[in-house]
Amino acid sequence: MKYSGNIFIAVAIFVICAALFCGSAQAEDYNALESRVSAGILNGSNIIVTALYIAGALGVILTGLHMLRLAGAITSIARLLDNEKDGSADNCELSMLSVKKINELRRDINERLAGRDSLVARYDKQIEELKIQLQISQKRETNIEEIIYSIRDAVIVVDEFDKLLMANGSAGRLLSFDYKNSRFKPVRELISADRSEFLNFLSNARKSRGQAARKEIKFVDDDRPKIFDCIVSYIHDNNQQVCGAVAVLHDITREKEISNMKNDFISHVSHELKTPLASITAYSEMLADDEAHDEETRKEFYAVIQNQAQRLNRLIEDILNTSRIESGLIKINKEYVSLAILIEEQLKMIKGYADEKSIEIIGQRPIVFDQVYVDRDMMSQVIVNLLSNAVKYTRPGGSVKIKTEIDDAESMIRVLITDTGVGIPEDEIEHVFDKYYRVETNKKQAQGTGLGLNLVKQIVEKVHNGRVFVKSRVGTGSTFGFELPLAVKNTAATA
Amino acid sequence: MDQKKVLIVDDEIHIVHVVAIKLRNNGYEVISANNGAEAYELACSMMPDIIVTDFQMPVMTGMELVEKLRENEQTKAIPVIMLTARSFAISKEQQEQLRISDCLSKPFSPRELLVNIEDILYQNELVAETK
Numbered sequence: 139m140k141y142s143g144n145i146f147i148a149v150a151i152f153v154i155c156a157a158l159f160c161g162s163a164q165a166e167d168y169n170a171l172e173s174r175v176s177a178g179i180l181n182g183s184n185i186i187v188t189a190l191y192i193a194g195a196l197g198v199i200l201t202g203l204h205m206l207r208l209a210g211a212i213t214s215i216a217r218l219l220d221n222e223k224d225g226s227a228d229n230c231e232l233s234m235l236s237v238k239k240i241n242e243l244r245r246d247i248n249e250r251l252a253g254r255d256s257l258v259a260r261y262d263k264q265i266e267e268l269k270i271q272l273q274i275s276q277k278r279e280t281n282i283e284e285i286i287y288s289i290r291d292a293v294i295v296v297d298e299f300d301k302l303l304m305a306n307g308s309a310g311r312l313l314s315f316d317y318k319n320s321r322f323k324p325v326r327e328l329i330s331a332d333r334s335e336f337l338n339f340l341s342n343a344r345k346s347r348g349q350a351a352r353k354e355i356k357f358v359d360d361d362r363p364k365i366f367d368c369i370v371s372y373i374h375d376n377n378q379q380v381c382g383a384v385a386v387l388h389d390i391t392r393e394k395e396i397s398n399m400k401n402d403f404i405s406h407v408s409h410e411l412k413t414p415l416a417s418i419t420a421y422s423e424m425l426a427d428d429e430a431h432d433e434e435t436r437k438e439f440y441a442v443i444q445n446q447a448q449r450l451n452r453l454i455e456d457i458l459n460t461s462r463i464e465s466g467l468i469k470i471n472k473e474y475v476s477l478a479i480l481i482e483e484q485l486k487m488i489k490g491y492a493d494e495k496s497i498e499i500i501g502q503r504p505i506v507f508d509q510v511y512v513d514r515d516m517m518s519q520v521i522v523n524l525l526s527n528a529v530k531y532t533r534p535g536g537s538v539k540i541k542t543e544i545d546d547a548e549s550m551i552r553v554l555i556t557d558t559g560v561g562i563p564e565d566e567i568e569h570v571f572d573k574y575y576r577v578e579t580n581k582k583q584a585q586g587t588g589l590g591l592n593l594v595k596q597i598v599e600k601v602h603n604g605r606v607f608v609k610s611r612v613g614t615g616s617t618f619g620f621e622l623p624l625a626v627k628n629t630a631a632t633a
Numbered sequence: 634m635d636q637k638k639v640l641i642v643d644d645e646i647h648i649v650h651v652v653a654i655k656l657r658n659n660g661y662e663v664i665s666a667n668n669g670a671e672a673y674e675l676a677c678s679m680m681p682d683i684i685v686t687d688f689q690m691p692v693m694t695g696m697e698l699v700e701k702l703r704e705n706e707q708t709k710a711i712p713v714i715m716l717t718a719r720s721f722a723i724s725k726e727q728q729e730q731l732r733i734s735d736c737l738s739k740p741f742s743p744r745e746l747l748v749n750i751e752d753i754l755y756q757n758e759l760v761a762e763t764k
Contacts, residue, residue, distance in 0.1 A: 408718060409689060409718040409719060412718035412739045412740060413718060415739070416718070416739035416741060417651070418740070419742070420651045420652070420740065420743050423742055424654065424655065427743075429658055431658075442647050442651075584644075
């Protein structure tokens with residue numbers, strides 16, 4: 139109502155002004171005409187003057203009526219708008235032109251309103267979608283963080299300015315920084331100078347323009363060097379520009395140790411295989427060249443060739459059996475045998491080697507009831523490996539003693555081989571049965587492959603459910619031994 | 634001709650034995666040691682004309698033995714033949730630097746070793762005569 143009232147007042151003022159303006163204009167025309175007539179320009183034209191007066195008056199009236207009609211129409215539009223607001227439109231009061239205009243306006247307004255509603259609905263939908271996407275994104279980010287935190291390898295994510303975006307606990311520990319409270323800080327400020335090799339690699343690798351870079355980096359902590367395989371990959375934005383980097387540091391210290399042990403092993407095996415082969419080749423050549431001048435020397439040469447061939451065979455068996463047991467492809471032929479008899483056989487095998495080094499072998503009276511259910515060849519290999527090891531690491535003039543014990547309570551037989559050799563340092567004892575492992579301080583004492591004791595352990599524990607053990611003291615000697623279940627009790631138990 | 638003295642060094646008793654027989658059969662005097670440390674003592678006291686040594690031995694290796702021999706004024710000129718089971722154990726540079734006359738890979742031929750010893754001793758004699 140207020141709106142239509144204001145329009146009405148405005149229209150009324152406009153009409154009055156228009157009427158006054160038209161009236162004065164016509165009056166001005168009349169006065170000018172009268173003055174002209176009185177001046178003698180239109181002398182004797184009373185009819186025309188009268189007509190002009192009438193026309194002036196009619197003009198004023200018509201103008202006023204026109205204005206009033208217009209004002210009425212506008213008032214009607216205002217009222218219509220008011221009524222329309224109240225829901226009671228009366229189009230009959232409007233001219234066709236006005237109705238058309240109003241309809242157009244209404245259509246436009248309705249279209250705009252409808253457009254606004256659909257826009258609002260669309261925005262609402264988009265907001266909902268964005269909320270869901272935000273939740274998914276947050277969940278995904280949380281998942282990524284959880285995954286990265288749970289990785290054992292050190293992971294560091296930086297932006298294009300080498301500022302930290304993300305790092306896990308392993309990275310924090312390795313590079314000595316508080317990984318949880320260091321976000322957006324330059325990594326150079328976080329990581330200490332003694333890790334500069336990594337930092338330099340990270341920044342130098344960036345110069346490779348987005349290609350992944352890889353380097354082995356050594357970190358030294360508490361005098362213990364650790365080797366890490368460091369891989370830096372780059373994060374690209376939509377324009378394929380590098381916008382960050384991910385560095386993953388994987389601890390390969392153990393792999394490196396194994397690799398070094400394997401290289402040592404190949405080198406040692408080559409030496410170990412070639413040594414008996416050298417003897418065989420040299421002695422056979424001497425025989426062919428008639429360098430053995432008497433029968434006794436010839437027999438001696440034949441014996442050396444035979445012994446060295448056996449030594450070569452033992453070594454090849456060690457290598458092959460280690461591989462076979464590990465792969466599970468070995469054929470095991472268990473039978474009831476006396477361990478005392480096996481020991482006696484192997485003592486004869488090792489005697490020549492012990493005599494060469496002037497080492498005394500001390501056996502004991504065989505135990506009668508010592509039947510075990512074992513693979514004869516494999517158990518022979520266990521005994522000869524332990525005996526030859528004892529001889530190898532004992533200085534000339536020393537002794538090697540072998541004895542067996544029966545443990546009735548446990549239904550076990552125990553074999554102990556004690557030497558007066560160089561002994562093993564305490565910190566290395568736990569590794570002596572490891573594959574390829576050779577006691578560092580004893581490497582100079584004798585050559586070896588690092589397979590013999592590992593094979594003993596595999597045959598006793600993996601194939602025969604026994605147990606190996608060792609006691610040693612540097613400079614005094616070592617006792618290597620093994621336990622096996624007694625066959626008699628085993629049979630009784632199963633029966 | 635004076636009997637030439639050869640020092641054989643190896644921890645493998647069979648190798649020492651077979652080389653000693655080969656050399657004795659061909660008129661050489663043979664002395665032997667089981668490791669580098671023993672060999673160095675013998676070289677200083679017995680002054681052999683040539684040394685045949687294994688590369689890898691306990692207590693003192695063949696390389697360590699040669700290094701010690703070259704540091705000693707008395708033994709620095711003794712020619713050395715190295716026996717090794719590891720083909721690439723000694724580089725050409727090391728061989729030249731330590732003046733190792735020859736390297737033979739195990740398994741080796743005693744016949745070939747004898748020829749090499751004779752060649753080296755002959756070359757040494759020629760050098761000594763020209764001086």
